[in-house]
Amino acid sequence: MEKFIHVLKRTKLFAGVGEEDITAMLSCLGARLCTYKKGEYVLRQGERLDDILLLAEGSLHIQRDDYWGNRSILGHIEVGEIFGEAYVAPESGTLLNDVVALTDCSVFFFDVKRIITTCSSACRFHTMVVQNLFFAISERNRGLVQKLGYMSRRTTREKLIAYLSEEAKRQNSAYITIPFNRQQLADYLSVDRSAMSNELSKMRDDGLLEFEKNCFRLR
Amino acid sequence: MEKFIHVLKRTKLFAGVGEEDITAMLSCLGARLCTYKKGEYVLRQGERLDDILLLAEGSLHIQRDDYWGNRSILGHIEVGEIFGEAYVAPESGTLLNDVVALTDCSVFFFDVKRIITTCSSACRFHTMVVQNLFFAISERNRGLVQKLGYMSRRTTREKLIAYLSEEAKRQNSAYITIPFNRQQLADYLSVDRSAMSNELSKMRDDGLLEFEKNCFRLR
DNA sequence: CCCTTTCCGTTGTAAATACAACTGAATTGT
């Protein structure tokens, strides 16, 4: 676990907490570290979850496959991000999505009860972590609202524009790199891959954007 | 404000807190109460927000209209629910949606900073409220994931089935009442109203469901 | 280096949707 202290230090969850204090808190928070190979499932739809997870290494997709094999990608998780936070409330039921390792991964599991039950004096930064977690969930919440914004568009072109322009704003540049290949982007926006590819070509012909692989340039 | 103490008592935010304690906490949390007439905007897209809001009376829609007048309804808020929780983190930017009063409303505003900065001894239930808020945001989060589940369906029929069957599960009955009229349901699911009306008729012909106004019966 | 697999753009066709227009029923306001 010590290997990842420097990673934890830069996460939103541990913002403002020093390395020594993080080390102390790991046991206080009941942290466990698990590793997964590329392609393995970190969590499966239908399971129960009593932990908040934090990705220490690698990258993940939160996704769901329906009976007919249609995949829907809810989101992409990178190093330092938390996930599973939607299921911490009592009676929150079972997971609605799978979480799959895109590359080899290391994942911290934190016992939720031990986080939100502040242990008063023992670790002085506990309160700060609770606030950080609060903000992190709130932010994720806003991210979901934003994704709902893309999804509520009626046409593939509108969805693409909504997503790419939001991404450009976030990355603060007209050149953007996205964490999806074509199939994944299609699954993320819930559209057909070939239709999307087609639409991207039309948009390029219309002078709206340029692209190569997963790099886009908006105009 | 005292008028609504009995409402607050039954909210998730104040779960486990007695009436007298709630009264004491209202000032501790910097609570303000505002009223709105039917059709008025409680919040507007683009505004900034430093409070968490709780609906004490009436009902609300969280929605957004685009340049062409297409309305997208993100959610429906009923008495006792909180909203605005997605914008409490520092640097969360401006509101992505409007919040509109469907009926005359009363809304509590709570200063976020004063909630999450626990005032130790002063009010003994403060920690519990922080935990409740934590759970409430987490639950909202899960609700958004669920809505993304409906939205990721490709056809109007699939969206309707996903929404209605989830609602049936939630209301624990095959007879369900939804908080939308046809236009609102279409805006909620991001589909065309007339196409949806058409699809509903076909689904009735196929024996999947019956309906009258905003009451549905699934088979 | 070769073979296999994945990735991505293209095309054609069937299906689904958006949009506009119209109807009658229900609701609201005066």
Added chain:
DNA sequence: ACAATTCAGTTGTATTTACAACGGAAAGGG
């Protein structure tokens, strides 16, 4: 009670999408 407005279902047409199939390029594995 009447007029005005909202609401819901229906229809037709133009647009858009889903699906399947294909081929070439690129990437990955031995």
